[in-house]
Amino acid sequence: MNKDFSVVGKSLVREDGLEKITGRAMFADDYKFDGMLHSAMLRIPATHAAINSIDFSAVINNPSVKAIITSQDVPASKKIGIIKNDQPVFCDEKVVTPGDVLAMILGEDENELRELVKSIKVDYTALPTLTNPAKALEETALLIHPEFGTNLICHHPLHKGDVEKGFADSDEILEQVYTTQTIEHAYIEPEAVIALPIDNGGVKIIGSIQNPFSARRIVCNVLNLPPEKVHVVQAQLGGSFGGKDDNMCMLSSRATVAALKAKCPVKIRYTREESILESYKRHPYILKYKVGFSKSGKIKAMKIDLLADGGAYCSMSPFVTWRSVVQATGPYAIENVHTDVRAVYTNNPYTGAMRGFGSPQPIFAQESIMDEIAVRVGITPDEIRRRNGLKLGSVTSTGQTLRDHDVNLIPVLDKACAFTNFASKWNEYKNKQEELNGYIFDQPIFKDEQFIQPEKLIKKGIGLAVSFRGCSLGAEGLDQSSCFVSIQPDGKIVMLSGLAENGQGLRMTLIMSAAEVLGVSSEKITFLESDTSKMDDSGPTVASRGTLMGAAAAKNACDLLLEKLENVVRVEFKVDDSDFISFRENLVLSRKKGAITKFDDVVKLASQKGIDLSVIGRYKSPDVSWDEHSGQGDAYFTYVYGCQVAEVSVNTGTGEVYLNKITAVHDPGTVINRLGAIGQVYGGVTQGSGYGILEEVTSEDGMIRELNFDQYLIPTAKDIDEIKPLFLEGEEKYGAWGAKSLGEPTLELGAAAIANAVCNALGKRFYNLPLNLEEVLLGRKLRPQDLKRGSL
Amino acid sequence: MIDLKCEVLTPNSLAEALQYLANNNEYTKILAGGTDVIVGKTQGSKRFIDSNVLVDINRISEIRGIEENDCSISIGAATTLGEICNNKIVGEKLPLLKKAASMVGSQQIRNRATIAGNFVNNAPCADTVPALLVYDTSIEIKSHNSERIISLQEFLKGPYQTQLQKEELVTRIIISQKEQNYFGEFYKLGRRRAVAISRLTLAVLIALKEKQILDIKIASGAVTPIGTRFPKLEEFAKGKIMTDVLCKNIAKKMGEEVLGVTGLRWSSAYKLPVVQQMFYQLLKGIER
The missing domain is CATH 3.30.390.50 (CO dehydrogenase flavoprotein, C-terminal domain)
Structure with a gap:
């Protein structure tokens, strides 16, 4: 970029950094109020059951129990959902997954409540369960929600060209089936929320809430209150990754129902076990790919069938799977495409939004099959991507012609390959692949030839994955944002955004954007507490849209302020129209006169003249289009491109995969806070690695095994040797100075790149995530037969 | 906040600790680093859930520290794994123990967890046990009126079971100096x-x-x-x-x-x- 920035692109420490590292930051559970009651949830150890009756007699007269809250206390909507109202606030008829809550009790002593809730007797009849998504659409399948008449949550078809003709024109056809696993967001802070009744009959909510406006909308429905009587304040958020949306709407609903009934503040906070038990997860997918290609590796046709397990509730499944249908082919220009993506109900834990949002699953499949095709036609993985990759003017599978932005797929690929010396390493390791002596369990004791000579124990591999990612919401819905900026008479600036700080550093990005426009140092700018009653709804803080939509609105707000200040300068300092005024480093300069005055002094003058220096800036995304029947349209108004290269060492004796180096090349448009951008890469790559080799929520008839981090393993700092972020800052006309998206692209590529690297090391391909010890050594997963643990 | 629902006794000497153990019942547990006890209680482990008295042995200097004499190396039972990792004698004479200790948990856990704590619960996955076993480790066990030294192998009875009686405390780990030159x-x-x-x-x-x-x-x-x-x-x-x-x-x-x-x-x-x-x-x- 050739822009002459003074703040944008620098590495600045976040405004909330000091308070967080010194422990002063207030998270939801840190808030305490006089007369506040705690709560405990009533659940039953069943995956699917009809509730016959609940006997509260054990607690009803207990002085420690101040109130019992059930479905009968819910004033209006008894079921909620971001898209579809299918999740009961309190289950009074049946439970459809083990996290379901039947009722809650309130009292002063949380530990006592947790004991007391166990004494409530629930008479229920266990029902047959449906836990295999592949059977959910069979005619004989039981229905999770009989009122819908089907277990199908949604179906997104896509048809482009003629796949049958494409297959007929192909030299070779490859078909594979892949599976990806359920994973947990693993935010460090479990859910917490406090509801406080307020004098006008309304309620205030303080919580670890990712999207305060979503929580407000749902609570309004549950309580039948207008928006002005429900205001939601976001506490500092201890991680979210898309995971504090539906569940926090649910907890906000329960807490407000309870607070209004008990007429006092009510806090709900979850233990880690409750959090993992009840909160939604990443969708596991079954992915079937059929690809036709020519001898030169040109893809002629792709037929894709994806099935997502939505679990017990709809949640975000329709949007998650919509992103999948748009991106399922990967960033390749293919003439003939036929895709079907379906999400179904089962009795499994429900699945919803998680960083990546329907992209990591197809990327694993499509990048695996591209590598496999490369080997078949005898070219390197980078070369097959060059031959098929999207370029300026290419048409995507949704029929969208890519224009108006830097289509930087090949440049990020080339940069990553040059930096890692990819092709030569890939060929070198490929030549060292050896036939592995398969272990046959019928003969548990080794034959001599099964012992590996020590120097051959560790095999090295290199693999890559590329992606394109539609920025922001696309055709999911209305896409706009607002930002309030007010310059105080002393020259200090306060700002507020309708988008939320989720720990990703959004506030600092917006502060830096404002500082850039107004030519002031970022220390002059303070962010106000996020509160739904003080700011317009700017849509959810999801889809890597915070910087794109938020910074654009902040820049627009500051541009309006700058115009006002410039007018004051022209009048007061007699700067004629032919001269050019600029604001830099807390000064006001003119091209002819040099430094004229200080920023603070202009503000003072403007204030004395009664000029209003408070504005709201807005940004609305350009139009997109979508046809639901054909799956064709301009799905997103712009895209970002990324390439990650994984270099691994595989222990052929144990199946351990060690990550020596991950090189992450991304085009996020213009980088605003370089430190924040690098942090996104480190975090995203680590999270993606966990998806690739470690993490999996497993369940036995719907009951989750890994309810805490002793069993649910995420990567530690010792599990990845080096992460190298590299940015290729493309030109873009949208957003603030062309700043686009980075958060999710950093996560979506890792698992695919690692799987390709392991294949390069071993010459053996893996189709089922994660590539844990057993998968790599035996080619399958091993699980205990039950949920028992020896240590308990 | 974790509510342990127990009384915690904090003796300042070994004699005092042994007296507490003698006076108490089967619901008494010894607390050293707490990396098993606290987690076990929180998880509802049947080995810990019913205990209502914890005897905290962290203040007893007699059962901490590492000493060497001509015929043996003696490690106090409440010596942390972190101390073992950083100890020069262990580094030179017991490299397998140092390596095993250094691979337990994280730095934070090693700063709390003790050597005896790693084996008194006899979990199959206790990392230091194989290292201690190949060093032919003996352990010193005391009660208010008795004292015995037995081999670690003998002490470890079965999964999550040992020879330790309810009034007893493991006080030291003793490893004899070998006459031969071993490596491993x-x-x-x-x-x-x-x-x-x-x-x-x-x-x-x-x-x-x-x-x-x-x-x-x-x-x-x-x-x-x-x-x-x-x-x-x-x-x-x-x-x-x-x-x-x-x-x-x-x-x-x-x-x-x-x-x-x-x-x-x-x-x-x-x-x-x-x-x-x-x-x-x-x-x-x-x-x-």
């Missing part, structure tokens, strides 16, 4: 590189003359119901010449022994090949 290796396999419960641990200590095995001590953890030595295997190897064929044969025999003890379990399909392969690798590493 410790190996741990976990699902990740830190804060990992071991899937397999192996320890081997060997005395060689040229290529002849004068003596060998072999132990494993996490693949058998408790950490254990392999006397039959040791007898088989003793006196033989260290060759590639022998390494393979010993490794296969270990596979047979593990299979004999555990039978086929859900994890055998993974653990049996890995124990043979990695024990072979360990021996090959020593051979060279």
